[in-house]
Amino acid sequence: MTTFTIGHSKTPAREFFGKLANAGVRRVIDVRLKNTSALVGYARKDDLAYLLESFAGIHYVHTTELSPDEDLFNDYKKKSLPWADFQPRFLALMEARKIEKKIDPALLENSCLLCAGKTPHQCHRRLILEYLQDKWGTPLDVVHL
DSSP: OEEEEEEOTTOOHHHHHHHHHHHTOOEEEEOOSOOOOGGGGGGSHHHHHHHHHHHHOOEEEEOGGGSOOHHHHHHHHTSOOOHHHHHHHHHHHHHHHTHHHHSOGGGGTTEEEEESOSSSTTOHHHHHHHHHHHHHTOOOEEEEO
C-alpha cells in the first residue's frame, strides 16, 4: 500500500500539483488544524478542494482528527515548543483519540497526507503514518513528495 505525504510551504502551485498528479495520488487528506488562512494562497481549503478535483481529479478530505489540538498547535507554532517535546505530546494525542480504530487502512491507499511543513522530518504528517504502522502492525510504503 503506497501512501504519500506533502507540505505546501514555499512550494509553487505548479510544482505542488505536479508532484501529486505525477505520483498518481487519488485523495488528499488535509491534516492541518488551520486551513483557511489567506496566507496559504492556493492551499486554502475551498480553493484547494476545487483545484485538486478540477485539474487533477483528486478528491479532497479535511480531518482535524489527525491534527494537533489548539493548545499543542499554539505551543509549537507560537510558543516555540521544541520538536522533541512536541512529538511525544502529539503521539499521546493520537493514542487518546484512538485514530488507528477510526481510520480504515484502505483510505490511505494512493492517498497523500497534506500539511504545511516543507519537509516531513519535523512534521506531524510523518508521525501519523509511523503511529498507524505501529498500531496496525502493517508496513506502509510511504513516499514523501
